[in-house]
Amino acid sequence: MTQVNYFLTEEQQMIIDLARQIVEEKIIPVRNELDENEEFPWAIIKDLAQADLFGLFIPEEYGGMGGGSLEICLALEHLAHGCIAITTTYAASALGGYPILLFGSEEQKKKYLPEIASGKKLAAFGLTEANAGSDAAGIQTTAEEDGDFWVLNGSKQWITNGGEAEIYTIIAKTDKHKGARGASAFIVEKGDAGFSFGKKERKMGLRASSTRELFFDDCRIPKDRILGRRGQGFIIAMRTLDLARPGIGAVGVGLAQAALDEAARYARQRVQFGQPIISFQAIQHMLADMATEIEASRALIYSVARTIDSGSKNISKIAAMAKLFPTETAMKVAVDAVQIMGGYGYMKECPVEKMMRDAKVLQIYEGTSQILRNVIGKALNSEYAKK
Amino acid sequence: MNIIVCIKQVPDTEAIKFDSEKGILIREGVGAIINPPDLHAIEAALTLKDSLGARITAVTMGPPQAEQALRDAISLGVDDVVLLSDRAFAGADTLATTYVLAKAIKKIGSFDLVICGKQAVDGDTAQVGPGLAARLNVPSVTCVSEIGPNVSEGLLQLTRMTDNGRDLLELRLPALITVHPSLNDPRVPSLRGKMRAKKTTVPVWGLEDLGADPERTGLKGSPTRVKSTWIPSFEARREILSGSPEEQVGTLMERLKEAGVI
Numbered sequence: 163m164t165q166v167n168y169f170l171t172e173e174q175q176m177i178i179d180l181a182r183q184i185v186e187e188k189i190i191p192v193r194n195e196l197d198e199n200e201e202f203p204w205a206i207i208k209d210l211a212q213a214d215l216f217g218l219f220i221p222e223e224y225g226g227m228g229g230g231s232l233e234i235c236l237a238l239e240h241l242a243h244g245c246i247a248i249t250t251t252y253a254a255s256a257l258g259g260y261p262i263l264l265f266g267s268e269e270q271k272k273k274y275l276p277e278i279a280s281g282k283k284l285a286a287f288g289l290t291e292a293n294a295g296s297d298a299a300g301i302q303t304t305a306e307e308d309g310d311f312w313v314l315n316g317s318k319q320w321i322t323n324g325g326e327a328e329i330y331t332i333i334a335k336t337d338k339h340k341g342a343r344g345a346s347a348f349i350v351e352k353g354d355a356g357f358s359f360g361k362k363e364r365k366m367g368l369r370a371s372s373t374r375e376l377f378f379d380d381c382r383i384p385k386d387r388i389l390g391r392r393g394q395g396f397i398i399a400m401r402t403l404d405l406a407r408p409g410i411g412a413v414g415v416g417l418a419q420a421a422l423d424e425a426a427r428y429a430r431q432r433v434q435f436g437q438p439i440i441s442f443q444a445i446q447h448m449l450a451d452m453a454t455e456i457e458a459s460r461a462l463i464y465s466v467a468r469t470i471d472s473g474s475k476n477i478s479k480i481a482a483m484a485k486l487f488p489t490e491t492a493m494k495v496a497v498d499a500v501q502i503m504g505g506y507g508y509m510k511e512c513p514v515e516k517m518m519r520d521a522k523v524l525q526i527y528e529g530t531s532q533i534l535r536n537v538i539g540k541a542l543n544s545e546y547a548k549k
Numbered sequence: 550m551n552i553i554v555c556i557k558q559v560p561d562t563e564a565i566k567f568d569s570e571k572g573i574l575i576r577e578g579v580g581a582i583i584n585p586p587d588l589h590a591i592e593a594a595l596t597l598k599d600s601l602g603a604r605i606t607a608v609t610m611g612p613p614q615a616e617q618a619l620r621d622a623i624s625l626g627v628d629d630v631v632l633l634s635d636r637a638f639a640g641a642d643t644l645a646t647t648y649v650l651a652k653a654i655k656k657i658g659s660f661d662l663v664i665c666g667k668q669a670v671d672g673d674t675a676q677v678g679p680g681l682a683a684r685l686n687v688p689s690v691t692c693v694s695e696i697g698p699n700v701s702e703g704l705l706q707l708t709r710m711t712d713n714g715r716d717l718l719e720l721r722l723p724a725l726i727t728v729h730p731s732l733n734d735p736r737v738p739s740l741r742g743k744m745r746a747k748k749t750t751v752p753v754w755g756l757e758d759l760g761a762d763p764e765r766t767g768l769k770g771s772p773t774r775v776k777s778t779w780i781p782s783f784e785a786r787r788e789i790l791s792g793s794p795e796e797q798v799g800t801l802m803e804r805l806k807e808a809g810v811i
């Protein structure tokens with residue numbers, strides 16, 4: 163049967179092959195245990211580092227592979243076949259690295275990007291706070307100038323790779339009264355004085371990934387740790403999220419494809435009423451919708467990624483679309499996969515049980531589905547104002 | 550440090566089936582892979598390279614398509630490769646194989662360490678490693694399950710698995726070792742490695758390049774003849790002893806004596 167041809171290059175195909183090999187050999191054998199024990203996947207992080215995958219999006223001059231959005235989306239999609247907790251750990255390091263790549267000074271890029279590219283150090287991105295989730299402008303963590311230092315006070319909540327990462331990009335208020343221009347972005351390193359971590363959160367899914375609170379208690383960092391200019395914090399955060407969102411869409415596609423694979427195989431082999439359940443139209447139609455929506459998601463992500471890689475600016479709308487549709491698809495497909503597999507789908511020994519628990523977070527982090535619709539809607543409003 | 554790793558391409562053992570009527574392997578449609586134990590040999594070389602620095606050459610004797618095994622080795626981090634391929638090498642047993650491998654290693658030049666997998670999963674002889682060491686006139690240690698703690702350019706501390714336990718050894722280099730899969734966990738390839746593997750032209754050495762004697766290679770150089778192949782059948786019999794515990798122990802002792810076990 164002909165499959166959709168995305169005209170990938172040989173190198174892009176290599177990324178897929180490599181990610182799949184890591185999934186088969188390293189991730190699938192341990193994913194249940196990591197999930198069950200809420201254990202951080204250090205051994206697999208080492209494998210991903212050895213495979214050069216942490217450097218995919220980083221230019222060669224900083225030790226990376228010089229790839230773009232499509233390359234990292236391919237890696238995320240195919241790693242997500244195995245386990246999205248592990249894939250999120252990997253994705254969050256890129257999320258922490260993007261601000262440095264986009265807005266870092268030459269010295270900052272030279273210092274931090276090679277460490278992130280090699281996978282020797284993980285990065286993290288800290289925006290969310292107890293009172294500021296979707297409404298990022300409500301953050302209360304502050305950074306004040308004090309001679310040659312910035313002094314940070316406050317806390318961040320639910321930060322992926324918290325405690326495990328060495329390099330943190332943190333958004334903090336620098337001018338309380340300046341609204342959208344009142345925040346700045348900083349690089350904070352594990353070990354900086356006054357920087358500490360809360361306990362690891364216990365979660366519905368994504369249990370092998372580490373999610374922690376970050377505390378800044380008169381945390382003093384050198385002046386040159388500010389990213390970009392003072393007041394650019396929210397711009398940096400939004401540009402970072404724009405770049406990362408298609409990647410989360412790709413994680414959704416990988417998870418959904420894996421769930422479809424499980425459900426379709428099971429439906430062919432499970433016999434009820436004297437025939438394999440796939441012979442029932444009700445099951446076939448579910449599978450058909452799953453497969454079609456997955457392919458549509460994939461096509462959307464690859465097209466958006468290629469648009470980004472061609473150097474387009476103002477990508478907020480298309481980046482939001484490339485997260486919204488694929489992650490909604492992922493949740494729906496995971497739920498339907500459990501349905502098709504019946505009681506077995508609800509059991510821990512069945513891979514889709516974890517997939518369904520894991521999928522939910524994709525509609526929440528890096529912009530909830532509602533917030534993504536707000537972004538798209540706002541863009542439409544201004545587009546149509548001009549027509 | 551110069552390390553040579555000898556690898557073999559074998560049919561994908563997980564996919565292969567055995568035709569028990571004809572007594573042959575059904576190879577059609579089955580992919581070829583690096584002999585799984587050899588992945589541990591490559592990993593051992595790469596680990597030494599990580600700690601001491603080394604140049605690693607992977608060598609394989611096989612048909613032209615065995616080139617893929619060498620490309621896979623490059624993608625894992627091996628520096629150089631050589632394919633030993635010639636019609637005259639076909640049908641080799643372990644004697645003829647070690648002859649060709651030894652010729653090739655001499656042509657490569659100096660080495661500190663040769664590493665082989667413990668055995669090939671298709672032939673299962675475990676003879677090539679030690680046989681090759683004899684031809685190269687270097688000491689060999691088989692079934693290595695641990696390298697270290699001390700490793701240097703000239704000396705390796707090793708643990709060897711034996712039927713009765715473990716031997717702790719020191720091995721002066723140059724030497725040959727064969728490694729047990731418990732030694733390490735083979736790494737995954739890297740993207741840079743895969744790209745390099747794609748671009749590499751694999752050098753092929755034949756009979757003449759090696760200056761080898763055609764009487765000693767391939768089928769001609771192989772005294773081993775396969776008479777027949779079969780899957781050994783194994784029937785377990787059982788017997789439940791009756792009577793009081795004392796009587797049962799008595800009967801058991803008699804049986805064991807009859808069987809010559811005690």
Ligand SMILES: Cc1cc2nc3c(=O)[nH]c(=O)nc-3n(C[C@H](O)[C@H](O)[C@H](O)COP(=O)(O)OP(=O)(O)OC[C@H]3O[C@@H](n4cnc5c(N)ncnc54)[C@H](O)[C@@H]3O)c2cc1C
Nearest residue numbers: 287288289290295296320321322526527528529530532533
């Ligand atoms: C596992 C996990 C990992 C995370 N990792 C990170 C990380 O690494 N870094 C980081 O900074 N953050 C991280 N987050 C935080 C995440 O980005 C936020 O949870 C998310 O932005 C939503 O914020 P909230 O949870 O406070 O929900 P809220 O903002 O309180 O939203 C609650 C509900 O209200 C809806 N809502 C809110 N505002 C509107 C509106 N204007 N219109 C319509 N509906 C609205 C939302 O869609 C949602 O349904 C993580 C979260 C999780 C669960």
